[in-house]
Amino acid sequence: MAKWVYTFGDGTAEGGAGDRSLLGGKGANLAEMCNLGLPVPPGFTITTEACNWYYANGQTFPDSFEADVTAALDHIAALTGRRFGDPEKLLLVSVRSGARASMPGMMDTVLNLGLNDATVEALAADSGDARFAYDSYRRFIQMYSNVVMDLDHEAFEEILEEEKARLGHDLDTALSAAEWQHVIGLYKAKVEEELGKPFPQDPHDQLWGAIGAVFSSWMNPRAITYRRLHNIPASWGTAVNVQAMVFGNMGETSATGVAFTRNPSTGEKVLYGEFLVNAQGEDVVAGIRTPQNITEQARIAAGSDKPSLQKLMPDAFASFMAISERLENHYRDMQDLEFTIERGKLWMLQTRSGKRTAKAALKIAVDMAAEGLISKEEAVARIDPASLDQLLHPTIDPKAERNVISVGLPASPGAATGEIVFSSDEAEEMRAIGKKVILVRVETSPEDIHGMHAAEGILTARGGMTSHAAVVARGMGKPCVSGAGSLRIDYKAGTMSALGTTFRKGDIVTIDGSTGQVLKGSVAMLQPELSGDFASIMEWADAIRRMTVRTNAETPADARMARSFGAEGIGLCRTEHMFFEGERVVAMREMILSDTEKERRAALDLLLPMQRSDFLELFEIMAGLPVTIRLLDPPLHEFLPKTEEEIEEVATAMDVSVDRLRQRTETLHEFNPMLGHRGCRLAVTYPEIAEMQARAIFEAAVEAGKRTGSPVVPEIMVPLVGLKEEFDFVKARIDAVARNVMDETGVEVEYLTGTMIELPRAALRADVIAESAEFFSFGTNDLTQTTFGISRDDAASFLEVYRQKGVMEQDPFVSIDVEGVGELVRIGAEKGRGARAGIKLGICGEHGGDPASIHFCEEVGLDYISCSPFRVPIARLAAAQAAVKSARKSS
Ligand code: ADP
Ligand code: MG
Ligand code: MG
Secondary structure, eight states, rough: OOEEEEEEEEEEEEOGGGGGHHHHHHHHHHHHHHHHOOOOOOOOEOOHHHHHHHHHHHHHHOOHHHHHHHHHHHHHHHHHHHOOOOOTTTEEEEEEEEEESTTTTSSSEEEEETTTHHHHHHHHHHHHHHHHHHHHHHHHHHHHHHHHOOHHHHHHHHHHHHHHHHHHSSSSGOOOHHHHHHHHHHHHHHHHHHHSSSSOOOOOHHHHHHHHEEEEHHHSSSHHHHHTTTTTOGGGEEEEEEEEEEOOOSSOEEEEEEEEOOOOTOOOSSSSEEEEEEEETTTTHHHOOEESSSSSHHHHTOOOOOOOOHOOHHHHHHHHHHHHHHHHHHSSSSSEEEEEEEETTTEEEEEEEEEOOOHHEEEEEEEEHHHTSSHHHHHHHHHHHGGGGGSSOOOHHHHOOOOOEEEEEEEEEEEEHHHHHHHHHHHHHHHHHHHHHHEESSOOOGGGHHHHSSSEEEEESSTTSSSHHHHHHHHHHHOOOOOOOOOOTTTTTTTTETTTTTEHHHHHHEETTTTTEEEEEEOEOOOOOHHHHHHHHHHHHHHHHEEEEEOOSSHHHHHHHHTTTOOSEEEEEGGGGGGSHHHHHHHHHHHHHHHHHEEEEEEEEHHHHHHHHHHHHHHTTTTEEEEEEOOOSSOGGGGSHHHHHHHHHHHHHOOOOHHHHHHHHHOOOOOOOGSSSSSSSHHHHHHHHHHHHHHHHHHHHHHHHHHSSSSSSSEEOOOOOOOOOOOHHHHHHHHHHHHHHHHHHHOOOOOEEEEOSSSSHHTTTTTHTTTTTTTEEHHHHHHHHHHHHHOHHHHHHHHHHHTTTTTSSOOTTTSSOTTTTHHHHHHHHHHHHHHHOOOOEEESSSGGOOOOHHHHHHHHHHHHHHEEEGGHHHHHHHHHHHHHHHHHHHE
């Protein structure tokens, strides 16, 4: 028979850290903390299997379940001397959800469960503190009504606000026992008015209601959205933790808090946390009262005049510091901790690996490796490659003038500029039409996740460093300024004002998540740099990875940036991009619109020196490294003159009539240019184009070799090959030009001629093509288009619908479609190697910068990956992780 319930408490537990999938993250770690002998209020965890059973059986509970829960309550009773529902020896519990992956804020916890009109009196008598008892009861009514009975939270907030105003109190803590009692009366009346029945008084009804609510919440829209965004399967289910209450709201010697064992923003090895005296549960993160610092050091650094925990409760503080160090060493990772102090006694309520910024992740990994806590390989494995994106994004130029409107907390680093919007729906709408927005909210809640995704950055008027906005933004890698208290936000009017200036929806602001500043307008930004911990991790990654990392670049600026990010050559230089600028496009148009080979050659003669000087510059930057140059690829129509002015300009240059030119333009029209006269088809029809490009390449290689002393190895790549004959035709021209240039200059140039594999036919005939081709580069953008028969430029509208309807989970243009496109890559690689041992294999589609696709490239044994300059560090790290993973698999 299945075991549905696992108990924990008093130094032992039936589960442990290894039982995450069964007990959820929270439950497994509560058990583990008990096993470590830490002070954890006793309780029990209902397994995720029970949740799955519940859904598989029409939302009912298994037979033996009620008896199991009763037995587990008895277990708590035995440990605490208190019994659930017994006013003589009152036991109250919390009911907490906890899935395998942490889903912050997704499912709500109910505290103080077991209180009713009778037991609240017992609590008052037992604790000797009536104010505390009524405060707990009103919290319970409010939470239970909201979480379990689905009543609007605001309704209760309003009642409380009105009472506070009427009584002249600013803070909740100022209400007396009698005043809370009155509020409770109003709350209960509200429940009855809304639901037509009284607030449930039977503790067992309350408990079963709460357990059912946690299970049901697994399928609420918020949770479903979160799972979709984070690829969490619904089949995991959630666990439920039922735990004896401890009280942080039992007066001035009680408190509740949250902490990170290291700074989650910078990674610095100092405990970082906040707490509130006489408070409970989420008070600290709710932004209602301003929390206090835990350590003296942090208090001084923050310039706060409110005493630290260290000062206020030195004993509890000392135990907490010892425990946090112990937990960090035990889990060998930075921990995010939740605790409560009841009348001076510390209780641990949660530990988990803490979310952190990319910067902090790097520092923590490097520091922990230096401390000997983890190996370098583990340090490399711990960094999420995608998160590096945050560090590869601009920051505000320190020299730029800053027009500061407001200052909040530096909640998530990086700078962002955009038009302000005041709702998440607006953020999403604006994003859809290509606008960059800053989402401005008083505070955010889980309902804002989609808006936070759509925004460049997030700005809130309320909330601390551990507020919802701050935690979620750091997880997403978005700049965030939280708690900018001087901002007045008016949702109705759609305005935000500070320092007497009012900003409307659509006005531009910049936020600096590293300083907390909010700036007017857009501000000059600085490009990022790789140094310090980033450089260390990269160095370690480089020592581990097998594949080399190149970049896709054609401009000197991109090539230089890529080299500074560690690119080991160019994997794709798109020559057509070199022809769009100024004068060149006119010569290019002349070439395309020529009627005869002679005219075409004349135009190509104009292009040759420009092309040669481009290559020369690239080859100097990439001295000693391989550079793959793709011959002209795009549909010619992309270069055709469109406006009257452009047509006249070209007509004059060619000395032909405008009418004649227009006619010629029309004959070049294609119905489906993507599948038209492009790629090697251009070189077959007009070999002189390929010849000019080859000459420019070889002449530049000779010259660059002379200048730098370490010549590049040009790899000339023929695009869109489907037939070996196409490739052979073009290769013969390239080889002839190479011979000529070498004879003319007397310099031998080492070079390779290869092809892109971007048509299914090329993959299927790779063995034959490899008889001539010396390398393959998988052009997975076009290969995805031609495999699916989907045009990438037209895909957005229906792929989104596919995703929503669950027809296709992932955009195949972002992450490689392993089963289809990947299969063709695999076939191409195997056949290529079969025909030519040691054939060089690489990838140059956008997938070369996508970590999941990089794992696939490692699996099929590619030699290199090539990606855009900004993604080079991501690719270096992902390649190292892929190498570790595949080494593990094969051993
Ligand atoms: P979340 O998953 O949103 O963090 P938790 O289940 O951790 O929710 O509960 C939120 C907070 O409620 C905890 O941080 C703690 O302050 C409080 N809490 C939960 N259980 C107890 C308990 N048994 N006694 C006292 N406080 C509790
Ligand atoms: Mg928690
Ligand atoms: Mg292509």
